[in-house]
Amino acid sequence: MKTLLLLILFCGSLNAQKLVKVIYFSPTNLHDINEEFLRMVDSTNINKLKRLAYLDSAAAYHVRYLFERNKAALGGTGNRVYLSHYETENLDNFTEKLNPQDRTGHPRTFEICHHATKVGAKYLNEKSALFYKMINDQKSALELLNYIKDKHDASDIFASYKSSPPHYEIITSNAVGYFGATTMLFGAARFYESDREADSIEYIFYEVNVTVFFNKAVSESEIDSLRKVQSHHF
DSSP states (O other): OOSSEEOOOSHHHHHTSEEEEEEEOBOEEOHHHHHHHHHHHHHHSSSOOEEOHHHHHHHHHHHHHHHHHTHHHHHTOSSSOOOOSOOOSOOTTOOOOOSHHHHHTOSSEEEEEEEEEEEEEEESSGGGHHHHHHHHTTOBHHHHHHHTTOOOOHHHHHHHHHTSHHHHHHHHOTTEEEEEEEEEEEEEEEEEEOSSSOOEEEEEEEEEEEEEEEETTSOHHHHHHHHHHHGGGO
């Protein structure tokens, strides 16, 4: 999956159609892709990085925020997909933690984050019947993405970070000693009605990775203390 690939189809006709329903795909934890991506990070850094489930959880917390923050864009009522290290939007049923340090509880925290989107559309006809059924059966985002035969792997995530000097500097930094990450795939289908032509579905897939690092000077005893204090908040 490319860093940003927007295949906007029916751009003229969808504007004339009426949005009648949005269905969100069941999110998919891209565990294998996440593991391979972290192997790439570990092999690139000169230190032997230690994986912490605690940092996986901190990453997952921000992944959830990014999904909730982007629900309007996924549902077709927002202007664009949003990516930030900060949790500044006051969301319903979510406790925002402003910056990465707040999510880990330690000032020596580094965070990188990535997202990729794919948008497309189908007219509702016999050729799209299976896709329509899969959406209504609440198939996972990954099952639906595989159905449309899109490519997605760890190398795409790593390449996006490598092309960004500030992100790649953290990945290769001698200062980091611990890491953790979460990679998730979300998505939604928007159903449109039209009086002039066939009804249609517009779909969007949203892949997000958040990777969190601790400075290597953070001690094991500090990490144990943080786990006891912070873990019930994740």
